[in-house]
Amino acid sequence: MKRRNYVVALVSGALSALTMLVPAICAASAETSTSGPPRILIDAYGDSTTLGITCEAGHCGPQARNAVTYLQDDLRARYGARVRVDNYGVGGTMATQLRDGTGNRRAGPDAGLPWRERLAASPARIVLINYGINEVMQNQTPEQFHAAETALVQTARALGKQPVLQTSNPMPDNRLNARLAAMVAMTRRVAAEQQVPLVDQFAYVSSLPDWKTLMSDGAHPKPELYRLKAEQDYQVVEPLVRRLLGSTP
Numbered sequence: 426m427k428r429r430n431y432v433v434a435l436v437s438g439a440l441s442a443l444t445m446l447v448p449a450i451c452a453a454s455a456e457t458s459t460s461g462p463p464r465i466l467i468d469a470y471g472d473s474t475t476l477g478i479t480c481e482a483g484h485c486g487p488q489a490r491n492a493v494t495y496l497q498d499d500l501r502a503r504y505g506a507r508v509r510v511d512n513y514g515v516g517g518t519m520a521t522q523l524r525d526g527t528g529n530r531r532a533g534p535d536a537g538l539p540w541r542e543r544l545a546a547s548p549a550r551i552v553l554i555n556y557g558i559n560e561v562m563q564n565q566t567p568e569q570f571h572a573a574e575t576a577l578v579q580t581a582r583a584l585g586k587q588p589v590l591q592t593s594n595p596m597p598d599n600r601l602n603a604r605l606a607a608m609v610a611m612t613r614r615v616a617a618e619q620q621v622p623l624v625d626q627f628a629y630v631s632s633l634p635d636w637k638t639l640m641s642d643g644a645h646p647k648p649e650l651y652r653l654k655a656e657q658d659y660q661v662v663e664p665l666v667r668r669l670l671g672s673t674p
Contacts, residue, residue, distance in 0.1 A: 463509040465669050466548050467500075467662065469493045470523055471555030473645060474594060475514030480642040487516075490648035495655030500666060508666055511549070519563060520556040520573035524580075541580050550669055551662065552586045554578070555626075557593035557608040558644050561601055571611040578619045587665055590616045592627040594654065596644055597637045624661045626654055 469475055477491020497510040515528050522528040526539040544552070554577055560570045574590065581588040592609045596602045609627040616623035630636050630650065639650035646654065 464507045465504075465509075465550050465666050467508070467510040467551040467553065467666075468544075468547055468549040469496075469510055469512050469514065469553040469555070471514045471553070471591070472518055472557075472559050472593075473514065473516035474558065475553075475555045476512065476516055477514065477651065478516060478645045479647055479651075480645055485642065485645065488648070490651060492646075492651040492654040492658060495652050496658045496662065499655060499659045500663065503663070504666065504670065507670065514555075517559055518556075519559045519565060520554070520570060520577060521565070523554075523556075524573050524576050540577060541584070544581060544584050544586060547586075549586060551665055552581045552588050553591060553658070553662070554581075554588060555591040555593065557605060557612060557627075558596065560608050561596075561604045567607045567611045570608050571615060574612060574615045575619065578615060578621055582619070582621070587622075587669075588619075589622045589624065589661060589665070591624040591658070594626050594630045594640075594646055594650070595636070597640055598643055601643070622661050622665065624658050626657060629657050630654070 473487075475491075475493060477487045477489070477493065478485050479488055479490075491512070493510055493512040493514070497508070500508040500510065515522075518528040524540045526537055526543065538546075554574065556574070557570070578588045578590065590612050592612045593605060596605055606627070609625075613623065613625065615621075630639075630653075633639070633653070636650070639647050639653075641647045
């Protein structure tokens with residue numbers, strides 16, 4: 426009888442230990458699936474509104490609460506470390522400079538290379554492209570902008586990347602904003618012609634009540650507006666990430 430009680434106690438203890446161990450194994454498995462090197466890299470290219478500049482008390486500078494950072498936070502909340510978004514925004518630059526490799530100063534050893542060479546060296550699967558404001562400020566024509574964005578999209582796709590176009594956020598100055606609208610029309614046109622995803626930030630922000638109060642100056646959003654822009658980006662980018670993860674070994 427004593428031996429039987431001993432065996433029952435032994436089996437009961439083993440089952441109890443196994444019951445405690447199974448959740449730990451499952452938790453470790455879940456952690457492994459969302460940790461380690463990212464499986465989906467996203468490169469975000471653009472001007473100072475991609476970089477994340479905000480102006481306050483007469484000083485303008487990049488800060489952490491920007492649309493790219495918020496987008497990564499949202500994607501990480503769903504997919505963990507499997508997804509990373511790198512910010513390659515450069516203040517004052519245009520799409521032609523990214524295409525030709527003449528953009529200045531910023532981010533990465535390949536920053537001075539023409540677009541094809543630079544992108545060929547990147548492991549990114551998705552490429553975000555956001556320009557338009559500096560094209561207005563530098564008096565570029567809409568036709569020049571259309572040609573530059575078309576080249577960026579076609580090259581990205583030829584290299585096996587998924588390009589995503591973003592229109593610029595609007596500008597509070599009505600005269601400049603009217604000229605920006607012509608650039609925005611070109612981005613929409615390229616997206617339609619090349620059949621690539623579009624995040625129409627210009628239309629979205631323009632639809633917000635009192636959107637001008639969410640701008641820190643004549644071009645750059647406050648963090649609250651960067652947050653809203655990131656939500657629009659997420660709606661377009663997340664399904665692409667989901668599809669790529671489904672096809673990634």
